[in-house]
Amino acid sequence: MAIQLLNTFKMKKRDFLKNCLLTTAPLAIGVLNKLPLEMLNSDIHKLTIGNANCTIYKDLLFNYKATDYFINAEPNELESYLTKYNINPDQINSPFIAMLIELDDRKILIDTGSGYSNTPISFRGRTFPLKGQLLSLLSQSEVDNESITDVIITHFHPDHIGGIYSDGKLNYPNAKFHVHQKEWDYWNTNKSINENPLFQLFVEKNIKPLSNENLSFVKQDEYEIIPGITSIIASGHTPGQIAILIKSGDESILYTSDSFLHPIHIEKLNWRTNYDNDHKKARSTREKLLNISITENALINSFHFDFPGLGIAEQNESNWKWISKA
Ligand SMILES: [Zn+2]
16 A cells, blocks of 8 residues: 555654744745645545555544443443543544545545534534635645546535535536435435435525436446546444545555444444434445455544544454554
8 A cells, every 4th residue: 555654754744844943944935835734734644555545634523422422331331441541531523534546537535524614513512613625725725626527425424515505606617526325315205304404405505406417326245436536335323424435556445434433433343322223224234345355455544533544454263353544
């Protein structure tokens, strides 16, 4: 895997620049102008998979509660895991991400972040600012949003669809939007009637205005959307969630979306989250994706893990373990 681990290098650059700014400011500004922007921005992470140039963007940093993440965990065992991972149960920091894949003549964006709003949102009795920065990061890295050819939406939760429209304007006007038919049907029929009103509002604003002209439906459990980019049904979190397998040359990466919300869910496949629609399916999806990561020898990119959420899963007898690679 040709992973560019830029963080260490970045810190060195930053220290260097800081020293320059203290001593020889004009020189530092000159150096600064010459550096690729992503080298200075810890919210942008680049890697290559064969011929595919992948960029992972941190749209924003959110936080969740352990009571929503591990709802059926036995208290003593949960306590030991929270200690092991040094987790504050009231504040599990969790990024929202998006991945851009530049492959051949296509620019494919997976998920769109939460979008940007001047008004905070209310969710489950808490109020949050919603200042997703994906569009700004794309522009900072000189990716024109109008040049995006394809947008793959893994499922219709706010943190994945909120950036499709801004104030009624489509942010990726020339892109084909790929969604799974099962996800579309779920949110466009009465089945989702008991979903949180905030989730419904996001679907209303970001999914329903899409027309046949810019939509493309995935119907199969496994389907190669674009050569080298395959959608794999990953039901459970939502009925039509998909994971994405990107293969180029002899390298591959598996974008698991929200099949695991925390590395602990890889170790404890049975621990349920409050955000899953069907726990039984969510559990078998977790196992299926981990096995695919082994057979495909794939790096994993997990949406809500510490940014950039890259790693591999290792199996030891019947237990799995997350090894972070960033
Ligand atoms: Zn999510």
